[in-house]
Amino acid sequence: xxxxxxxxxxxxxxxxxxAEGKEPTVALVKARLKTKVPMPALITxxxxxxxxxxxxxxxxxxEKAEQPLELRVKELEQQVATxxxxxxxxxxxxx
Numbered sequence: 001x002x003x004x005x006x007x008x009x010x011x012x013x014x015x016x017x018x019a020e021g022k023e024p025t026v027a028l029v030k031a032r033l034k035t036k037v038p039m040p041a042l043i044t045x046x047x048x049x050x051x052x053x054x055x056x057x058x059x060x061x062x063e064k065a066e067q068p069l070e071l072r073v074k075e076l077e078q079q080v081a082t083x084x085x086x087x088x089x090x091x092x093x094x095x
Contacts, residue, residue: 013032
């Protein structure tokens with residue numbers, strides 16, 4: 001499984017909140033993140049930061065890169081063409 005390190009992003013969010021004089025909370029930190037991070041991970045990071053001003057390394061599963069729609073449509077059209085040919089061949093062999 002491919003993972004992605006989001007520690008720097010979380011640390012930047014917490015630091016910016018702290019610089020603004022705000023207490024970092026799960027909701028505030030989560031709102032500033034571009035990456036989806038599981039709630040238990042955020043809770044652990046915030047607890048660690050509050051006790052030692054340190055953000056531990058956080059890795060999450062990397063999201064699958066989605067194919068462009070045009071590529072997906074092209075692949076599906078090829079599958080339909082192949083299946084149509086097979087169906088035609090089966091119908092002709094039955095006759």
